[in-house]
Amino acid sequence: MQENLYDDQVFFKNYMELRENPVSYNTLLEQPALQAMLPPLAGKHVLDLGCGFGEGCAGYLRLGAAHVTGVDLSQNMINEAKKRNANERTAYFCMDMTQIASLGENYDVVASSLAVHYIEDFDALARSVYAILKKGGSFVFSQEHPLTTAPKEGPNWVYDEETHKRFYPLSSYSCPGPRTEEWLECSVHKYHRTFSQVLNALLGAGFVIRELREPVPDEQTVQKNPRMVKEYDKPSFLLIAAQKP
Amino acid sequence: MQENLYDDQVFFKNYMELRENPVSYNTLLEQPALQAMLPPLAGKHVLDLGCGFGEGCAGYLRLGAAHVTGVDLSQNMINEAKKRNANERTAYFCMDMTQIASLGENYDVVASSLAVHYIEDFDALARSVYAILKKGGSFVFSQEHPLTTAPKEGPNWVYDEETHKRFYPLSSYSCPGPRTEEWLECSVHKYHRTFSQVLNALLGAGFVIRELREPVPDEQTVQKNPRMVKEYDKPSFLLIAAQKP
Numbered sequence: 001m002q003e004n005l006y007d008d009q010v011f012f013k014n015y016m017e018l019r020e021n022p023v024s025y026n027t028l029l030e031q032p033a034l035q036a037m038l039p040p041l042a043g044k045h046v047l048d049l050g051c052g053f054g055e056g057c058a059g060y061l062r063l064g065a066a067h068v069t070g071v072d073l074s075q076n077m078i079n080e081a082k083k084r085n086a087n088e089r090t091a092y093f094c095m096d097m098t099q100i101a102s103l104g105e106n107y108d109v110v111a112s113s114l115a116v117h118y119i120e121d122f123d124a125l126a127r128s129v130y131a132i133l134k135k136g137g138s139f140v141f142s143q144e145h146p147l148t149t150a151p152k153e154g155p156n157w158v159y160d161e162e163t164h165k166r167f168y169p170l171s172s173y174s175c176p177g178p179r180t181e182e183w184l185e186c187s188v189h190k191y192h193r194t195f196s197q198v199l200n201a202l203l204g205a206g207f208v209i210r211e212l213r214e215p216v217p218d219e220q221t222v223q224k225n226p227r228m229v230k231e232y233d234k235p236s237f238l239l240i241a242a243q244k245p
Numbered sequence: 246m247q248e249n250l251y252d253d254q255v256f257f258k259n260y261m262e263l264r265e266n267p268v269s270y271n272t273l274l275e276q277p278a279l280q281a282m283l284p285p286l287a288g289k290h291v292l293d294l295g296c297g298f299g300e301g302c303a304g305y306l307r308l309g310a311a312h313v314t315g316v317d318l319s320q321n322m323i324n325e326a327k328k329r330n331a332n333e334r335t336a337y338f339c340m341d342m343t344q345i346a347s348l349g350e351n352y353d354v355v356a357s358s359l360a361v362h363y364i365e366d367f368d369a370l371a372r373s374v375y376a377i378l379k380k381g382g383s384f385v386f387s388q389e390h391p392l393t394t395a396p397k398e399g400p401n402w403v404y405d406e407e408t409h410k411r412f413y414p415l416s417s418y419s420c421p422g423p424r425t426e427e428w429l430e431c432s433v434h435k436y437h438r439t440f441s442q443v444l445n446a447l448l449g450a451g452f453v454i455r456e457l458r459e460p461v462p463d464e465q466t467v468q469k470n471p472r473m474v475k476e477y478d479k480p481s482f483l484l485i486a487a488q489k490p
Contacts, residue, residue, distance in 0.1 A: 169403070169415075174461045174480050194459055199444075232418075
């Protein structure tokens with residue numbers, strides 16, 4: 001079973017505060033891109049991998065999904081989801097997303113928001129998602145951008161006082177493997193993969209690639225959160241839509 | 246018509262010397278990856294975009310191609326190709342690769358080695374390549390890696406004497422557009438595109454993505470050219486194999 005960081009009380013409290021921030025990267029960049037890449041959900045059976053407190057599941061219902069299943073590794077998160085986003089057409093399970101074969105093979109859409117970079121074996125995950133999707137079904141997910149996960153020392157921007165130039169010190173891009181980042185007062189363990197590894201895992205599982213996005217903020221968004229101008233130097237998120245042909 | 250850098254005498258001389266270097270990045274990294282991604286060529290009609298002095302064309306014939314067409318923007322290069330790699334089953338044309346529609350619609354394979362980053366409108370190129378391929382045909386190409394083309398100031402590595410750490414100062418990744426790099430005593434003009442732009446251009450043209458590679462050197466290769474260890478921090482090349490379904 002994967003590590004259960006979201007069951008750490010300090011991390012959980014900080015994370016929930018972050019998610020309530022109306023100018024967070026999730027709210028302004030990642031979520032709009034993910035929503036735009038979803039297929040029409042009316043009448044569909046949707047599975048949300050790493051559902052957290054069920055915000056995504058509730059959104060998929062509002063978009064007309066017939067039924068939504070949310071899975072998350074954290075019991076804290078599943079408890080919160082059942083409190084905040086309970087619905088007779090939604091089922092929540094506390095489980096490792098690598099174990100989804102047990103859920104059966106009847107999903108139209110598998111969605112996942114910023115969770116797959118916690119999984120060590122993405123090839124195996126891609127095969128599992130493929131197996132539980134109906135023919136023609138979609139896998140739409142966001143993850144931390146490979147440029148964000150690449151450095152072994154954690155992503156630390158450099159600002160050169162002399163030239164007034166900012167840059168991102170990239171290293172170890174082509175060294176996939178575990179990474180540890182200090183975030184929200186905790187050590188977060190995740191896995192770095194190159195672009196080609198992610199895409200080849202999907203292709204190897206049998207998926208057809210439909211669309212990619214590396215979202216950047218527009219002018220209004222930068223006004224809301226000026227730090228986001230750095231996204232033009234190094235994006236935070238990668239989103240991929242794939243289909244089981 | 247695109248700029249004709251390879252017709253500059255200084256650049257041309259330096260470039261030819263580089264290509265004769267047995268431990269060049271082309272020889273050790275890019276070419277082996279490109280060769281490995283080609284479909285079987287026996288009996289096939291192949292088009293080489295940016296064929297240079299015809300080395301690739303000659304190789305495709307050796308792999309059994311029935312006929313090879315090489316196009317290059319540089320008259321210097323086409324003259325050299327006709328001198329070095331003439332063959333009754335090879336035709337060379339000095340032309341802009343964006344004008345390939347005039348060649349007709351009968352290719353099984355379109356290959357291109359390190360040339361498409363000179364093209365401003367890759368969406369249009371992808372559509373042109375799609376149009377001249379037979380159903381089931383392949384487009385296999387290498388380009389400078391988006392991490393290589395991203396910085397507006399040109400790619401300059403930083404070595405921190407104190408920590409003994411090397412990094413690549415990344416910036417402007419999400420700012421596609423023209424870039425100028427000083428290389429081989431000349432100003433080289435090329436175009437930066439993000440990963441998602443390149444892939445979405447192919448998908449938008451109708452291609453199915455088959456495979457991606459970001460080649461890195463093995464231990465023996467690093468022994469031959471120790472500078473190549475930097476490829477593990479920031480790769481130089483991106484290769485994509487796509488198919489017209």
